Amino acid sequence: MKLELQGMTKKFGPVVANDNISLVVKPGEIHSLLGENGAGKSTLMNLLYGLYQPDEGRILLDEQEVSFAGPGDAMAAGIGMVHQHFMLVPVFSVAENVVLGNEPTNAIGALDLATARERVNTISARFGFDIDPDALIEDLPVGIQQRVEIVKALARDAKILILDEPTAVLTPQETDELMDIMRQLAAAGTSIVFITHKLREVKAVADIVTVIRGGRVIDSVSPDTPVGELASLMVGREVDLSVDKKVATPGEPILEIRDLVVVDERQQRVIDGVSLDVHAGEVLCIAGVEGNGQTALAEALLGLRDVAEGTLFLAGEDITRATVKEVLESGVGYVPEDRKKDGLVADFSIEENFMLDGSFSKPYTRGLSIDFPARKAHSQDLIERFDVRAPSSETLVKKLSGGNQQKVVVARELSRELKLFVAAQPTRGVDVGSIEFIHESIIKTRDAGIPVVIISTELDEVYNLADRIAVMYRGKIVGIVPPTTSRETMGQMMAGIAPEGVSA
């Protein structure tokens, strides 16, 4: 099916999220939408999927104008969407999920599971998916869950498939497999809209690349365009994503983790016997597919989670049972993975957010009162040093872009006296300009002799920053390797296979 978008415009108040966007996706084409977070890709797809109504513009399917009041209409017209966060019911089986909302029923109106299984099997067989229709979603690995989402779309005869950042949660191998599937689907005539900000994937799989920036279509180019050129199209200026850093000069081990075990609410061992040393003046990156215990590790370190077994030592001091406040006060800077939930108070001003973990001490308070002049002065200093782009220090944080929000968090944490800096997903949902800045700040921190722990699922980031890489899988460290390790080896380690000669 041919999809054509003409002059799509969507405004949210004064913000123009999509400005006169036109786009043609030919049948059987893999059309990549490339753009930074906040460029307007998701808005455009939500318009197409009927989740938003356009202010202006037309949608044409095979030259016929259509309009969708909701996702139901879009699905009926042959558009399927695989969201970044899966829309699956974890306690339902694959077959039940696939037919959800479109259930086959028998004569008396009961669910016809046999037909549902049949549908799953037919589609799986056609594309070699190898999915058990009776498996429960919660028991499946993320990569397979994503396939279920694809099957779900195909089961409703989707002729156009929208994949929204599909590789964010996959290992490199799973990503390769997904790309194979995409090629097969395209060969069978399905049109695919592939939304991403990862240049490597675009080059690997796309037939054509449309770059979106600031809500506008910047250009449509061939995927053979050099990476540097694609990046500057996406960002709007020359970019250099490699981080300029000198060789590390590691000193004493500052953070010592010994045989750490953390148990979650469901009595699962989310951290299962981890031992690590982090030395002064080095960046240790913890790589791995999301959900393999990295977050729990950071939270246990900070005192947000109870430690079941093992010990944590910071500069010789036992912090295994310390409270969050004690850990912060002993000199740990922490950038949480989900800044909106854990790192910021959206309805607070920038100034108020700077003092989140400083409300007990100078420079923010004097006695029981907030020291407003000192807070303002200190905040303006931080805003300048960390290049936070905001109208004033009293601007509410929710009005800032993702990159500037993250700079507020990073500025707050780096402005304290630190013995250790821990950052989880420091550049997730952050624009390229801010990524450069945050990476530089991290390296500067390292060069000041502070040990740094970076938790990241983005391999590019890991390679850029790391002096050593620890790969986590199912709560264990698979191995610690130098950043010269190949992507292939890393991929295997992220799937839990320790290569020869690598010790955990």
Add this chain to the structure above:
Amino acid sequence: MSVLKEIFSTGATRAFLSIVIGFFVGAIFMVVSSDDVGKALETGGVLDAFQAALRTVGDGYAALFRGSIFNTRADDLATALRPLTETFRLAGPLIAAGLGISLGFRVGLFNIGGNGQMIFGILWATWISTRLELPIFLHMLVAVVVAILGAALWGALVGFLKAQTGAHEVILTIMLNYVAISLFTWFIRSPNLLQQEEAGGTPKAEAPALTAQLPQLFPGTYSLHLGFVFSLLAVVVYWWLMERSSVGYRFRMVGHNPHAARTAGISVERTYVWAMAASAAFVGVAGANQALGTQVGYTETIHAGIGFDGITVALLGGGNAIGILFAGLLFGAFKAGGPQMQVLGVSPEVLGIVQGAIVLFIAAPPLVRAIFRLPALSATPRLDKIRASLRRKEAAS
């Protein structure tokens, strides 16, 4: 035009508009329940009925004005101003309770246990004021402090149970209302505890000793007493606590985003305990107003539902100290002016309807926006610009 629109979208304007609509709704009820209007409609037709309706509403609200602000029919100024002092007297506990409930809201806690907290404070304050002999003034001061501490303790219990067991504060406060009120009833029905000895009829607590009563500000002229001053002090304390102090900052942090607060090293559980105690302490000021501002004995109805009224005051006040002060004065005026309306044959319940309607409209901002075709609250770029330029001028001068 658009600047005007934006002005209409600020919180204060919204509150004002809600009050206007509230009075309008009240007017409808006055007209519907009026015998005059009905008769006029039967005898003289629609026009007469309309005139009668206008007269009814006009008379009704004029009576409210006379009863709550300025009695135009009085012979001398002192008498003419009495309604205003009554408004102040009755607003005192409403303001204090409103502050307390509002504090809870800002920490993300829905404290509907004001009545129980008041009563628990009053219980111990009554003990002090009727069973203890202390020098004048000191006696009163000790009783006030005990009323506040007692209430705070009852509030802290809610926070503690919530933190320990995860029970919801709404359930806890409702249940503890019953406990506190029943406890108080038992105390005033037990002669060896708080029951007035020579009382006939229903058992009740003794009137507070003269030394423990809140002294009148204009003895002999008005019954306005020191409690109102305590409520005004509470407004100042609330403002400092919530806007200027680091404790209030942490309260607000937990209210806005408990996850971020926990990550920033704040013990959310402990904050709930302190916040509930602080919330109830303000309500305790209302309790002191009630129990020590009276010269006669009382039963458990001394709380007068002010713990619940405080919710409406808090909602209308919009969380800030000045807003709560004015909201309390407004509802105090309703309480003071009701009897005057009754004299005219307008049932004072109309004021309850007005009060309810105001809060309903406050709690349903989209409804008010729809009625007045207002823009959404968040987007006020032009106003922001004007404010910014004013601020710049201020900074320059």
